Amino acid sequence: MPTKTSPRQTVKKVLPLILATAIFMQMLDSTILNTSLPSIARDLNESPLNMQNAIISYVLTLAVFMPASGFLADRFGTRRVFIFALVLFSAGSVFCALSQNLTHLVISRVIQGVGGSLMTPVGKLALIKTFERNELLKAMNFAIIPALIGPVLGPLVGGYMVDYLSWHWIFLINIPIGLLGIILGLKYMPNYNSRETDFDLKGFLIFAAASLLLSISLELFGDMQNITPVLLIFILGFLFLYYYYYHAKRDGNPIFPLNLFQVRTFRVGIVGNLATRLGISSVPLLLPLMIQIAYNQSAVTSGWIIAPMAITAMFGKSSVLKILNKYGYKKTLMVNTFIIGVLICSLAIPNINSSLFWFVPIIAVLVFFNSIQFTSMNTISIADLRNFQTSSGNSLISVNQQLAIGFGIAFGLIVLKIYENSPELIKHETHNAFRYTFLTVGILTILSSLVFRRLHVFDGKNMRSSEE
Numbered sequence: 001m002p003t004k005t006s007p008r009q010t011v012k013k014v015l016p017l018i019l020a021t022a023i024f025m026q027m028l029d030s031t032i033l034n035t036s037l038p039s040i041a042r043d044l045n046e047s048p049l050n051m052q053n054a055i056i057s058y059v060l061t062l063a064v065f066m067p068a069s070g071f072l073a074d075r076f077g078t079r080r081v082f083i084f085a086l087v088l089f090s091a092g093s094v095f096c097a098l099s100q101n102l103t104h105l106v107i108s109r110v111i112q113g114v115g116g117s118l119m120t121p122v123g124k125l126a127l128i129k130t131f132e133r134n135e136l137l138k139a140m141n142f143a144i145i146p147a148l149i150g151p152v153l154g155p156l157v158g159g160y161m162v163d164y165l166s167w168h169w170i171f172l173i174n175i176p177i178g179l180l181g182i183i184l185g186l187k188y189m190p191n192y193n194s195r196e197t198d199f200d201l202k203g204f205l206i207f208a209a210a211s212l213l214l215s216i217s218l219e220l221f222g223d224m225q226n227i228t229p230v231l232l233i234f235i236l237g238f239l240f241l242y243y244y245y246y247h248a249k250r251d252g253n254p255i256f257p258l259n260l261f262q263v264r265t266f267r268v269g270i271v272g273n274l275a276t277r278l279g280i281s282s283v284p285l286l287l288p289l290m291i292q293i294a295y296n297q298s299a300v301t302s303g304w305i306i307a308p309m310a311i312t313a314m315f316g317k318s319s320v321l322k323i324l325n326k327y328g329y330k331k332t333l334m335v336n337t338f339i340i341g342v343l344i345c346s347l348a349i350p351n352i353n354s355s356l357f358w359f360v361p362i363i364a365v366l367v368f369f370n371s372i373q374f375t376s377m378n379t380i381s382i383a384d385l386r387n388f389q390t391s392s393g394n395s396l397i398s399v400n401q402q403l404a405i406g407f408g409i410a411f412g413l414i415v416l417k418i419y420e421n422s423p424e425l426i427k428h429e430t431h432n433a434f435r436y437t438f439l440t441v442g443i444l445t446i447l448s449s450l451v452f453r454r455l456h457v458f459d460g461k462n463m464r465s466s467e468e
Contacts, residue, residue, distance in 0.1 A: 014141045014188040015130055019123040021181040022082075025089065025174055026116045028157070039167045044458060046102050057106045059406060061113025063211040066399045067255055069121035070391035071199050078126040079191035081118055083182055089115030090178035121398040128390050129192045134462065138321055138377055194391070200255040206244045207255060207399075213237030214403060218410040256396050260389060265459050267379025270400050272451045276337050276377070277404035279344055279445030280370060282412025286437060287347070287359070294431035295356060320372045329380045329460035333452040336376065340369050341446030348435035348442075383460045415440050416441040 040046075040054070072081050081248035092112030099105040124140075131139050157173070215239035220230045248254035261267050291297050324332055343366040350358040378397070385393045419426055419433035 005192050006113040009394075011132060011188050011190060012139070014184060015127055018082075018181060018184045018189060019120070019127055021177060021184070022086070022119045022123045025177045025181070026120055028173075036124050040105070043167065044099070044102055044105070053111050054102070057415055058109045058113045059402070060119045060212060061110050062214050062402050063215045063399065063406075063449060064208045065114050065117035066121060066213070066402060067204055067207050067395055068199075069118050069398065070125065070395035071204075071255065072118065073192070074123045074194040075199070077193040078122055078129075079185060082122045082189055083127065083185050085115045085118035085122060086181045086185065086311050087115075088112075089119055090175055091115075093171040093174035093178070097168040120396050123189075124398070125391060125394045126190055126192060128394060129387075130190055140375060159279075174435070181195035188421060200251060201255055202336075203244060203247055203251060203255040205228075206240055206247055210237050210240035211399060211403065213240060215406055218403075218406040238295050256392050257389070260385070260393050260396065263384050263389070263393075265380050265384045265455065266382070268452065268454045269377055269383075270334065270397065272448070273377050273397070273400055274404045274449050275408070275448035276340070276373065276445060277401070277408045278411050279408065279441045280340060280373070281405045281408025281447065282441055283344060283347070283359070283366070283438075285409055286412050286416065286434060286441075287363070290431070290434040291359075292358065294352065297356065319368075320375045323372060324376060324460070328457060329376060329383075330452060330455035330457055332372065333376050333380070333455065334449050336369055336372050337449035337452065338446055340366065340373060341442045341444075341449065343369065343442075344445055345439050345442030348438040351435075352429065352431040380455070380460050383462060412437060412441055 069081075088110055090113055092108050092110075095108035095111060096105060099108055127139055157170070213233050217230050217234035218235060220233070244256075245258070248256065248258050261270075327335075343362060345360050347359065381397050382390065382393060414431055416437045419436045420430065426436065
């Protein structure tokens with residue numbers, strides 16, 4: 001007779017899919033707008049340059065509200081907050097599609113951002129609390145794949161929708177995905193909460209101010225003509241971070257306890273995430289830009305060139321468990337980060353007369369190692385956290401990732417502009433500016449592999465899957 005599946009086993013099967021749905025929706029939405037901005041600008045009678053506000057407002061809202069996700073989940077329960085986040089994100093998507101002017105669109109993007117800031121961290125928290133440490137790697141590995149596929153499909157899907165339908169559909173596509181997540185969440189999402197919750201409002205406001213100022217400075221750093229005000233905002237953001245550190249030392253229950261950083265694997269995971277994403281995060285933006293600007297190809301063509309990412313991400317997913325089980329976290333992260341850096345450098349090899357197809361195998365291999373990188377960094381960060389630390393630790397990891405991606409994109413664009421403003425160095429060829437940028441970013445990624453030397457050989461052993 002067939003064995004009956006227990007409710008808990010069913011939850012364990014479906015929960016990674018629920019989180020994957022949320023991550024996919026958020027990552028798709030973060031990138032699908034990029035190829036659609038000119039079309040939206042024409043419809044709303046705006047300059048395409050002003051449309052950046054529609055992207056910035058979303059990123060800033062994520063950075064500001066993510067720190068509250070852990071407290072809200074503890075106070076109201078993971079299921080309630082997750083469903084609320086999906087409803088809010090889906091409603092924001094409808095409002096975006098109905099927007100009649102830029103102000104409406106920006107407000108709608110803020111609503112989406114509030115939903116997005118809760119959706120992924122709370123879903124991940126439910127996953128952490130449901131699975132044993134030796135099962136968590138496999139579950140997280142499945143859920144993280146949309147984070148790799150979303151940025152690939154975003155520009156491609158956006159380009160086709162704008163060309164063959166209308167820009168409104170780039171937002172409406174979220175509705176069926178959101179409904180699927182809500183239905184699955186209502187049925188299978190566990191409702192973990194904690195009765196002992198005390199919200200650190202002052203700490204939240206200080207940390208939110210720091211995140212907001214740092215995010216604004218990152219968005220404005222590309223304006224090299226007026227760098228002084230941007231640097232002041234950047235420095236002010238770091239001063240607020242120091243103020244938060246001072247507050248957390250004195251407060252009995254800070255939103256992000258400083259004892260999190262006494263956990264070495266968490267500390268290395270946070271710093272490693274920040275350092276390696278400086279290089280990794282800029283590639284999905286720089287590559288399509290180079291294909292369109294230097295090679296004069298269309299947005300759809302650039303989308304198809306990077307499409308192999310989705311396939312190799314799946315292969316990386318199936319390999320990461322075996323690799324971590326065999327080599328451990330320290331060796332895997334050090335070698336893997338080094339390989340990613342070399343691959344980013346190799347994007348500088350093809351010259352302007354080379355076929356675009358030269359990039360396809362490099363990108364395909366790069367994303368294979370990226371999938372290993374993200375799963376490894378995300379899981380080692382929570383490997384040794386105690387149960388009472390998981391909510392705040394998970395929230396801080398999410399905020400750190402968001403800021404790291406922003407840093408990476410800003411850094412890549414700054415380096416590109418520096419080379420573009422040096423015509424003698426690039427021999428008056430824009431393509432060379434991109435090539436030197438890839439070399440710079442790649443070398444930085446290689447150096448960031450040294451962060452993981454702080455790990456011990458046996459770190460993350462409790463995360464290893466029992467399946468060889």
